[in-house]
């Protein structure tokens with residue numbers, strides 16, 4: 053569960069990107085975050101995995117008040133959250149297998165368990181046969197599937213995705229959506245910032261709309277609500 057109470061974020065340049073946010077997202081929800089460019093969507097989701105710290109307010113994620121945790125505990129906290137980016141952020145010199153295994157190697161899991169988990173998540177995204185390849189040998193959609201596999205290999209309770217289909221063609225976008233929905237159907241919370249009107253209006257889920265750092269709309273099975 054994620055709870056934000058009276059959250060403000062003012063960047064050093066004076067921009068207020070979160071302006072009094074109160075929200076609760078329960079375990080297992082699927083939430084779209086929509087809003088115009090610069091509205092504060094990225095700031096909103098970055099605060100959930102402590103990439104940005106709010107200026108004021110409290111944020112509790114999986115029972116931990118992440119506005120109060122020590123810097124030394126942040127890495128441990130982040131292991132409970134999967135993050136997927138628009139530009140994939142795969143390590144170019146590592147194979148697909150190694151990119152996914154990396155998160156488990158740093159926590160010194162056994163090679164046997166690592167292999168089992170990596171192959172299981174590769175199976176989920178249907179890319180077991182590409183395990184030996186390098187990221188730039190894959191299409192954009194395949195790279196995004198790998199980055200989703202990487203995000204879930206630690207079995208996080210929450211997966212956060214910032215415009216995950218922003219660089220993909222429409223057909224690939226639907227494949228990626230199916231994977232997120234499959235992950236969600238297994239009980240993982242999915243929070244996705246998106247500009248994709250078709251997706252939001254077709255694959256209905258909760259919609260949180262942000263403008264000027266405020267939640268201006270929050271609806272179960274909501275609509276995209278913008279023209280583009």
Ligand code: ADP
Pocket residue numbers: 063064065067068069087088089090091092093094095096
């Ligand atoms: P969105 O994801 O909806 O496009 P952002 O959260 O990225 O919105 O940005 C909200 C506002 O905060 C914008 O005015 C943006 O320019 C500003 N902003 C975002 N990140 C920073 C930063 N690191 N430093 C200063 N201003 C920022």
Ligand code: ADP
Pocket residue numbers: 149150167171180183184
């Ligand atoms: P399966 O048993 O499902 O056929 P394999 O064990 O044959 O899977 O592995 C499938 C792919 O994963 C192969 O390309 C293999 O090179 C790669 N792979 C498996 N284990 C490792 C590892 N420890 N390091 C790097 N690549 C690996």
